[in-house]
Amino acid sequence: MGGTALKIDPYRLILFTLILVYTWLFTGLAFAQHAGMRTHKADLGQIAQAVWNSSRGRFVEMTDNGFVATRMTDHVEPILALISPILWVWDDTRALLLLQVVAVAIGAWPLYELARLLFVRTLTPAARRHIWEVEPLRQLTDPLALAVAIAYLLAPQLQSALLTEFHAVPLAVPLILWALWAVEAQRWRQFAIAVVLVAAVKEETALLAALLGLWAIWRVLVSRRGDADSPQGVLRITLLGAGLTLAAVAWFYVATFVIVPAHAVEVYGVSESTYFRRYGALGDSPVDILRSFFTQPGLVWQLATEPARLAYLRDLLTPFGWLALLAPEVILLGAPVLLANQLSAYPAQYYGEFHYSAPVLVYFAAAAALGLARLWRWAASRLNQGSASFQHLPAASASTMAAMALVQNSRTALRPLLALVLGVWLLGWAGGSYIAAGRGPGGARYNPTPITAHHRLLSRFTAQIPPDAAVTATAAVHPHVSHRRSVYQFPIGLEPPGEADWALLDVTTATDMAPGDVRTAVESMLAGKWGVVDGADGFLLLRKGAVEKQIPPAFYDFARTRANGGAAPLTLMEAAAADWPRWRATQIVTVWQVGAGYDAATMSPSIEIRTPGGDTLYRFDDAMPPALVWYPPEAWQAGDQVRVTTLPLYLPRSFGVVAEWTPGLAVLPVGVGNEQAQLVAAFQRGTQQQLVRLDTMPIDSAQELGAWLTGVQASSAAPFSARFRLESGESLILTAKLGSDAIWPGGTVDARLAWQGGDNSIWPPGVIAFVHLRQAAVNQSQQDGLPRYFVIDPLPTVGKWADWRQLDVPLASEPDVWQVVVGLYDPVQGTRLPVVDVAGNVIGEEAVVGTLVWREAPVPDQSCALIPATCASQAVE
Numbered sequence: 001m002g003g004t005a006l007k008i009d010p011y012r013l014i015l016f017t018l019i020l021v022y023t024w025l026f027t028g029l030a031f032a033q034h035a036g037m038r039t040h041k042a043d044l045g046q047i048a049q050a051v052w053n054s055s056r057g058r059f060v061e062m063t064d065n066g067f068v069a070t071r072m073t074d075h076v077e078p079i080l081a082l083i084s085p086i087l088w089v090w091d092d093t094r095a096l097l098l099l100q101v102v103a104v105a106i107g108a109w110p111l112y113e114l115a116r117l118l119f120v121r122t123l124t125p126a127a128r129r130h131i132w133e134v135e136p137l138r139q140l141t142d143p144l145a146l147a148v149a150i151a152y153l154l155a156p157q158l159q160s161a162l163l164t165e166f167h168a169v170p171l172a173v174p175l176i177l178w179a180l181w182a183v184e185a186q187r188w189r190q191f192a193i194a195v196v197l198v199a200a201v202k203e204e205t206a207l208l209a210a211l212l213g214l215w216a217i218w219r220v221l222v223s224r225r226g227d228a229d230s231p232q233g234v235l236r237i238t239l240l241g242a243g244l245t246l247a248a249v250a251w252f253y254v255a256t257f258v259i260v261p262a263h264a265v266e267v268y269g270v271s272e273s274t275y276f277r278r279y280g281a282l283g284d285s286p287v288d289i290l291r292s293f294f295t296q297p298g299l300v301w302q303l304a305t306e307p308a309r310l311a312y313l314r315d316l317l318t319p320f321g322w323l324a325l326l327a328p329e330v331i332l333l334g335a336p337v338l339l340a341n342q343l344s345a346y347p348a349q350y351y352g353e354f355h356y357s358a359p360v361l362v363y364f365a366a367a368a369a370l371g372l373a374r375l376w377r378w379a380a381s382r383l384n385q386g387s388a389s390f391q392h393l394p395a396a397s398a399s400t401m402a403a404m405a406l407v408q409n410s411r412t413a414l415r416p417l418l419a420l421v422l423g424v425w426l427l428g429w430a431g432g433s434y435i436a437a438g439r440g441p442g443g444a445r446y447n448p449t450p451i452t453a454h455h456r457l458l459s460r461f462t463a464q465i466p467p468d469a470a471v472t473a474t475a476a477v478h479p480h481v482s483h484r485r486s487v488y489q490f491p492i493g494l495e496p497p498g499e500a501d502w503a504l505l506d507v508t509t510a511t512d513m514a515p516g517d518v519r520t521a522v523e524s525m526l527a528g529k530w531g532v533v534d535g536a537d538g539f540l541l542l543r544k545g546a547v548e549k550q551i552p553p554a555f556y557d558f559a560r561t562r563a564n565g566g567a568a569p570l571t572l573m574e575a576a577a578a579d580w581p582r583w584r585a586t587q588i589v590t591v592w593q594v595g596a597g598y599d600a601a602t603m604s605p606s607i608e609i610r611t612p613g614g615d616t617l618y619r620f621d622d623a624m625p626p627a628l629v630w631y632p633p634e635a636w637q638a639g640d641q642v643r644v645t646t647l648p649l650y651l652p653r654s655f656g657v658v659a660e661w662t663p664g665l666a667v668l669p670v671g672v673g674n675e676q677a678q679l680v681a682a683f684q685r686g687t688q689q690q691l692v693r694l695d696t697m698p699i700d701s702a703q704e705l706g707a708w709l710t711g712v713q714a715s716s717a718a719p720f721s722a723r724f725r726l727e728s729g730e731s732l733i734l735t736a737k738l739g740s741d742a743i744w745p746g747g748t749v750d751a752r753l754a755w756q757g758g759d760n761s762i763w764p765p766g767v768i769a770f771v772h773l774r775q776a777a778v779n780q781s782q783q784d785g786l787p788r789y790f791v792i793d794p795l796p797t798v799g800k801w802a803d804w805r806q807l808d809v810p811l812a813s814e815p816d817v818w819q820v821v822v823g824l825y826d827p828v829q830g831t832r833l834p835v836v837d838v839a840g841n842v843i844g845e846e847a848v849v850g851t852l853v854w855r856e857a858p859v860p861d862q863s864c865a866l867i868p869a870t871c872a873s874q875a876v877e
Helices: 010-035 041-055 079-083 094-107 110-122 130-156 157-162 168-187 188-201 205-223 231-268 274-282 284-297 296-303 307-320 328-333 335-343 356-391 398-435 458-461 515-527 551-557 626-630 705-709 862-866 868-873
Strands: 471-473 485-487 502-506 529-536 539-544 559-563 570-580 585-594 609-610 616-619 642-646 653-660 664-666 679-684 691-694 721-726 730-740 748-756 768-775 778-785 800-808 819-828 841-842 847-854
Touching: 010 094, 010 130, 010 157, 010 551, 041 094, 041 485, 041 664, 079 188, 079 502, 094 168, 110 130, 110 284, 110 356, 110 691, 130 398, 130 559, 157 168, 157 307, 157 356, 157 398, 157 471, 157 570, 168 188, 168 231, 168 356, 188 231, 188 485, 205 231, 205 328, 205 335, 231 609, 274 296, 274 551, 274 616, 284 609, 284 679, 307 335, 307 356, 328 356, 328 626, 335 356, 335 664, 356 398, 458 502, 458 529, 458 539, 502 515, 502 800, 515 539, 515 626, 515 847, 551 559, 551 626, 570 679, 570 691, 585 609, 609 778, 642 868, 721 819, 721 847, 730 847, 748 768, 768 800, 778 800, 862 868
Parallel strands: 471 485, 471 502, 570 664
Antiparallel strands: 502 539, 529 539, 559 642, 570 585, 585 642, 609 616, 609 653, 653 679, 679 691, 721 730, 730 748, 748 800, 768 778, 768 819, 819 847
């Protein structure tokens, strides 16, 4: 019985498996982000509504401004209408998130096929026609093509695009790669379809489509193969490429300068795209921006070469081992969007962690494939040169011919080694990029969204809203109710021209309003035509015309539970931090137990967030937490356990939570009395941005000084020690360590100090410590006072004192000799205490605990660039 066995390509099988794993992983992360309410009206909610309306015959219609409008006020994205039928199959916002992941994941396939074709082109035209020439090559180069596809899947920029809610531009990724493959494969109908679809993604991708048309012409003229073997073929393909280019340019003009201005005036009051305003000093119109390239080339160069922007280019190159530099003409195909990102005044465009980089990265991937093929051809030709030279040698002895054959075989044997070296090089860089910035497991930016019982409760409320109802919802709820004709972000929709009949609020998540303003709006609604339908755990569902006016008790469950009353009238049970490392946004969570004797008139739950030096960063009154707005202390009753969660705060790298004294307050595990404040929790952000909890009592009678001096980040230098002589003749020993060896403008110097006196002694009365930051013997910053570790008073009486000083570096600092100097003095007498050696000899009156190396200020990371308040918590390498 005869037959032909089915041959399975192992590399395609591996790639298919990787695509499935990638899809499963990032779909799960995107779904979790949505379920954990980290998606918002902008942008998932408004785009989802535009797609849903398109699926019902209303082209990209939206109501996010309070009236019926269109997404074309901002962008022209016909692709949204083309993908809208997916909602006929699954009418859920998650369908768009799934589609986005699948689109990017499947882009690895045409990239792999493109790389395979490019490697085959390294053969001579005659050799390409013979399978016995092609197959041995593919055995070596197919793994390299797979390596290119794996590098693509590991690229952090694409992963970040998938976790930046939903946008149209990631859908261009597989289409661009499809078009590039179709050119190499001479599949011109497929090429034309792919180019048209690229132009349909967004107005600026029309320029990418135009350059793809020119690329087809260029490749045909260079290769002159296949359909281009004849002059007629060349002409036909040239006309196709030119026609697509002209059509794409015309479409870009119409979309950008006709369609968007015609719709933008209704919303923004100006008849032009508002996105041109992102180019700051270059101008706020296309003409001004273009003119700047000729009239201000120095400014353009200055912007393009800023450290953060150069880092953007570096990060586009590193996932592919810099191989893209060997095919710069492919990178130029993405120049319109690359330049738009590189020169923008909006940091999100040139930091690579939003969706903007997705259509750019594919050109670096394709350039790497072509560059790798060129490198292979060059290296292989060097190996072949010796073999070819044998053919021109005169007749030789048998032994000489055998030696020649041995050399030839050895050169051939080097090809697998060459393939191995190139594959390891590429995957090494790809893996390193993923570890440094990847968004999946093992990547430095991996941060899966936690999903709590609160988040899972949302479906109970969305299920009660009729599908055709007009709804106003808070920002994080909006995407979950966006599949309807009219949906608004609360409080839009309550007044004309809005027409909301239902309102779904979550007072615990992003509302883009102060909590007090949300409560005021709800009270006004309930005083009018609105009534309560349901409420629980911070969710509140209201309907116009509902009879019930009282908010149900279950609504307050986000703030209170019932428990046995504490022994004290008010007890601080717990203080913790809930953190979003990507944005370094921290919420402080405190739990308060109300006991018998609680009196809201005289007792107040209060905390301060402080720096290590004791400076106040935040108090409840600065930005009232939702729990204190909706369930204020005067409503607390004995037996209540109240959970108070602050709004997201942007705090420095080190901070502590201090309980302020109030009558009747106890703090677990140690009670507070004698009108003292007490540190209840302390945190420091690590090098991977995660918060690390610090000891609230870093030095006590049972601990050694070394444990305190070893911080989360510390300089490489050994701890410095000095001995000070007190007036009593006793010694006070200082051990110090700096948090860094470097200093830079606008930075902070962390100085961890440990003081040690006699056993169970108190701090010497009338003695103050000074810590100075000096530049060439001139004080630039100083911290004087008693030892402090988030609180200054009272000092422990254990003979050991932790002391954490932070010295601000002036913005105008310059390279020089910078030192941290510590000493003790008597503020009344104005005299300093001497520094002595072990024999008691005076050796000075202050101690230099460290000399710092001046460096340029670190490049702001994306959080710092977008949210300046986070700059103080940026990790510095």
